[in-house]
Amino acid sequence: MKILVCIKQVPATQQVEVDPVTGVLKRGGVSSKINPYDLYAIETALKLKEELGGTVTALSMGPDQAYAALSEAIWMGADSGVLMTYRKFAGADVLATSRTLSEGIRALGGFDLIIMGRQTTDGDTAQVGPAVAQWLDIPHAAWVGRIEAADETAITVSQELARSVETVRMPYPCLITVEKDIYEPRLPSYRRKLEVGKGELKALTLADLSDTDPDHYGLAGSPTQVERIFPPETHVERVTVAGENAAEELARLLISRRVL
């Protein structure tokens, strides 16, 4: 069983800066962490490996700093980490990101099962997973809240839709994106860190991919362009009450304003 888990390094804080000229997010100078939702994907991969055997590879795309995220995945229990790193991979939208990841997955020889977190905390799209599945032309299930069964040939998972829980069985190869809380993520093991150091890490760059046209990646390969970035608006009209009879005053306002 070859399992791949896709992870992303995100800013540790959500206070971020935007390059005013290119509209691209500035990643430098901000401390980073693994996207918290990806920890559930890593845990799911490790659980399945424990049950079925095989290997867990962690794949990421980003600058060299993202090796740290891959090492952390290895300390949690992944066997190796691969970083897709190339200057012109940067600034990618859903289409270009998913294309890049799928090219990387092909270059690594393909996998039985690909697992991703539900979304990232910086991009917040939740759309890269299904897009990767399409590039690879394999089935996917998103919002997976439970693994119902898994064997050497297929996996059965429950998807959390808006009004129903839909359980599907998918033969490999396939892709799932998992919900928060599917399993409790383990902590990176200090002993493993001592044993393996940074772990088995490798880089993939444009030349390693079958499609080497740089215009298909990063900002150039992104059909959506950020035209403008601005702070969110905040509200205006308000009344504040305080003091001894605040609760009674609130009740009066709720009635006079026909709120209740």
Add this chain to the structure above:
Amino acid sequence: MAGIVLDKTLCAGCGACESSCPFGAITMEKGFPVIGAGCRVCGVCVKSCPCGALSLEKEEKKEVDKSLWKGILVFAEIEAGALHPVTLELLGKARELSAGRHPVYAVMASEDPSHAEELTHYGADRVLVYPHPQLRHFICELYANMLEDAIDRLKPAVVLVGATPLGRSLAPRTAVRLRTGLTADCTSLELRENSDLVQIRPAFGGNIMAQILTTRTRPQFATVRYKVMEAAKRSEAAEGSVEICSLPEEKLRTSVTVVSAVPKPPAADISQAEILVACGRGLKKKEDLALFEAFAQRLGGQLAVTRPLAEEGWAPQSKQIGLSGRTVRPRVIFTFGVSGAIQFQAGMNGSDTIIAVNTDPEAPIFRIAHIGVVGDLYEVLPRLEAALEREGII
């Protein structure tokens, strides 16, 4: 596709390119270089050629002919046998964007003819309905086949999909097939004269709003957040037409099997509630949530929580408001002991009336509250309940 192009009229057949290629992709045949599949378009050969016979052809950033793509297509989401209400919001927005200049289309998978007919009362000019039993449950690949088929028939400039779990699974799959742009979770949309869709969405937990355009490709895909747009109003007269469509057999085959589809209890969904009572870190202990749940029930509403409380396990994640939880847009929301982090605000600031109770007058929640109460929630709640009881409200 970018590549190396040879001008045979300039080539002297010297073979300099063959020896220069770092990838061994060039072989000389009949006195001319032949560029093989190993070419990585690095351009070394172009520089090595003494005759200037080789050139690097860049892919043009071609822009699609926008006049060929007209109209707005709404994906009408049927899940668990019923129309998801975001569909009516998408139709409302589509009508507003089109302003009579563009047709409004809808596409759905349904074997129930009343579903499609109903949409013609909500401003859809044409409804394409695919009544295949294979589409009864959501299998993303098959739904993408359907959406792709509808797009092929209609050539819409814009495709709107609800940013629901189903929609955010379907839209990326279909957009990749069409090699076009998709903007996730939009909260505001406008249409320019040239049919470019101005898409605004929150990023970085709502700390930044981004205005995004898809200027070179069509159709433009956007998933739209539920409870943000104004729903279309039902008109008595049906103004549009319904067309029954079908997919060829090979487009209905998949390796995926649906084992079961179990409806969730509707009461669990805070995004459907008219009245919400949201609790935050101002609460001292888990048991106190019961007081607020009882208040919510007396108002006919539901209890909700902030992220810290959900993470503490005080309430299930389905009760959590915010970017990593649910977006809610109730008629009334009470917040007790909620400071109002921007991520929380992003999930509820579309509420009609916001009432905040917090001891800290500087709490950010007061900046968006319509009625703010500076006070201890443990004192305010019983006195508020008593006052509302006296007035016969509860």
